[in-house]
Amino acid sequence: MRPRQEITDMFSTFVQLEGDRFSQWLTDTKLYRNIQNHLERSSSALKSENFWALYWYKQWCSGFNNLARMHLLAYLQEACYWTASKAVAKFTLSQYTLADYFQMAIAEVEIILKDFNPEKCSSLKAYAIMAIPRRLRDILRQRKEADICTNWALLRKVSKKLLSEALSEAGLSQSAIAQYRLAWICFKELYVQNQPGGTSQLPEPTRQLWEAIANLYNHERLNQLTQPTEQCNAQTIEKWLNQTVLYVRAYQFPAVKSLNVFKQDDDTTVTFDLPDPSSDSPMADMIAAEDVQNRQNQISQMSGVLLKALQSMDVQSQEVLKLYYQQGLTQQQIMQQLQMSQPTVSRRLVKGRESMVAALVKWSQDLNISVNYNQIKDMSLALEEWLRNQYAEYK
Numbered sequence: 001m002r003p004r005q006e007i008t009d010m011f012s013t014f015v016q017l018e019g020d021r022f023s024q025w026l027t028d029t030k031l032y033r034n035i036q037n038h039l040e041r042s043s044s045a046l047k048s049e050n051f052w053a054l055y056w057y058k059q060w061c062s063g064f065n066n067l068a069r070m071h072l073l074a075y076l077q078e079a080c081y082w083t084a085s086k087a088v089a090k091f092t093l094s095q096y097t098l099a100d101y102f103q104m105a106i107a108e109v110e111i112i113l114k115d116f117n118p119e120k121c122s123s124l125k126a127y128a129i130m131a132i133p134r135r136l137r138d139i140l141r142q143r144k145e146a147d148i149c150t151n152w153a154l155l156r157k158v159s160k161k162l163l164s165e166a167l168s169e170a171g172l173s174q175s176a177i178a179q180y181r182l183a184w185i186c187f188k189e190l191y192v193q194n195q196p197g198g199t200s201q202l203p204e205p206t207r208q209l210w211e212a213i214a215n216l217y218n219h220e221r222l223n224q225l226t227q228p229t230e231q232c233n234a235q236t237i238e239k240w241l242n243q244t245v246l247y248v249r250a251y252q253f254p255a256v257k258s259l260n261v262f263k264q265d266d267d268t269t270v271t272f273d274l275p276d277p278s279s280d281s282p283m284a285d286m287i288a289a290e291d292v293q294n295r296q297n298q299i300s301q302m303s304g305v306l307l308k309a310l311q312s313m314d315v316q317s318q319e320v321l322k323l324y325y326q327q328g329l330t331q332q333q334i335m336q337q338l339q340m341s342q343p344t345v346s347r348r349l350v351k352g353r354e355s356m357v358a359a360l361v362k363w364s365q366d367l368n369i370s371v372n373y374n375q376i377k378d379m380s381l382a383l384e385e386w387l388r389n390q391y392a393e394y395k
Contacts, residue, residue: 004039006049007035007039007047007049007052008032008035008036008039009025009027010049010052010074010075011031011035011052011056011071011074011075012027012028012031012032012034012035012071012074013025013026013027013028013074013077014026014027014028014073014074014077015077015078015080015081015102017098017099017102020097020098020099021098022081028070028074030067031067031070031071031074034067034071035052035071038052049125050122050123050124050125052071053072053075053123053124053125054118054122054124056068056071056072056075057072057113057116057118057124060072060113072109072113072124073106073109075124075125076109076112076124076125076128076132079105079125079128079129079132080102080105080106080109080132081102081105082129083101083105083129083132083133083136084098084099084101084102084104084105085098086133087101087133087136088101096140101136104136104139105132105135105136108132108135108136108139111135112127112128112131112132112135115131116128116131117366117367120366120367121367127367130367131367150203150204151241151242151245152191152203152204152205154245154248154249155184155187155188155241155244155245155248156188158248160181162248162251162252163181163184163244163248164177164181165251166244166247166248166250166251166252167180167181167244167247169247169250169251170247170250170251175225175227175229178224178225178226178227179221179225179229179232179240180240180241180243180244182217182220182221182224182225183213183217183232183237183240183241183244184241184244185220185224186213186216186217186220186237187205187213187237187241189216190209190212190213190216191205191209191213205238207234210234210235210237210238211234213234213237214232214233214234214236214237217232217237218231218232301363302360302363303386305359305360305363306356306359306360306383306386306390307390308359309355309356309358309359310352310356310390313352313355316338316340316348317348317351317352318352319338320334320338320340320345320348320349320352321348321349321352321387321391322391323337323338324349325387325388325390325391326391326392331345331346331349353380353383353384353387356383357376357379357380357383360379360383361376361379
């Protein structure tokens with residue numbers, strides 16, 4: 001159970017960076033007073049860190065409590081900071097600094113809150129520790145892909161849904177969105193169809209091609225647009241599509257606002273003397289221990305998922321796995337002992353492992369965590385180790 005002061009600090013302090021290093025904890029006095037008032041009115045002995053995290057999360061879900069959002073932003077500062085610190089250590093050749101990674105992580109908090117489901121994961125912090133690094137990796141991968149794309153390659157890759165969302169986010173009217181979208185459709189029809197499939201460096205359209213796109217647009221507008229519009233020349237179409245690229249890039253990768261995620265007025269913020277989370281200190285030790293505990297909880301949950309998947313298999317498949325991993329028998333020896341054909345033994349081993357990996361993937365997706373091919377490969381390797389350790393206990 002956390003002491004009252006510690007709970008208060010968790011939900012009212014923000015990390016401040018200077019010169020790409022931790023500077024200090026900054027306390028919002030409005031948040032500080034709010035959490036103190038709530039603690040005084042409640043039975044603090046019954047109110048844990050996780051209780052208040054879920055309490056403010058439910059308040060945030062109601063859509064009417066901006067203070068709840070700020071309390072949650074404060075609460076997830078540590079998860080964002082540690083994600084940024086690990087990213088700096090891992091991606092040593094990256095152009096991004098600690099402050100950049102921290103800003104990216106902070107910008108994902110809203111999405112993390114939207115994806116969090118307390119019925120499937122009771123700890124918001126544990127979920128954030130898993131989800132924020134995954135979100136950050138996805139962002140870095142997408143940015144790398146977008147950075148090497150020409151304007152024309154990006155227009156080729158973008159979906160109609162994302163294009164429409166980007167144009168709407170830019171503040172265009174419905175009529176203008178329809179015109180930009182039709183110009184994009186005509187562009188793809190005439191430009192993309194003869195281009196190679198995987199390149200991100202598609203060449204500049206020729207002037208002749210721009211004329212052809214404009215002609216197609218002027219023909220299609222009569223049937224595709226609900227409101228009457230004037231004809232467009234090639235220069236206008238080119239201008240629209242270049243502007244569309246800017247809208248799409250801005251929508252996919254919005255500029256991250258200041259690290260100060262709340263307005264700092266002189267009379268509403270004070271510095272709070274907490275140790276640097278990156279230094280050797282009792283606070284750092286506590287955070288590191290908590291990080292280890294969260295990882296252990298995650299491993300425990302994964303182990304439970306795998307054990308349930310194993311126990312749900314048919315008896316023969318369980319026996320094949322047991323002989324293979326516990327007794328170390330070869331497929332030939334298992335075939336002889338169970339009077340099965342070699343293909344049947346092999347198939348049961350493969351299917352058994354696949355079903356357990358599928359259970360892990362479903363568990364991750366239930367937590368709204370996307371899983372890619374490389375992560376599935378990592379799960380398969382982890383499963384091998386888990387099976388050997390699981391059966392080693394019974395030797």
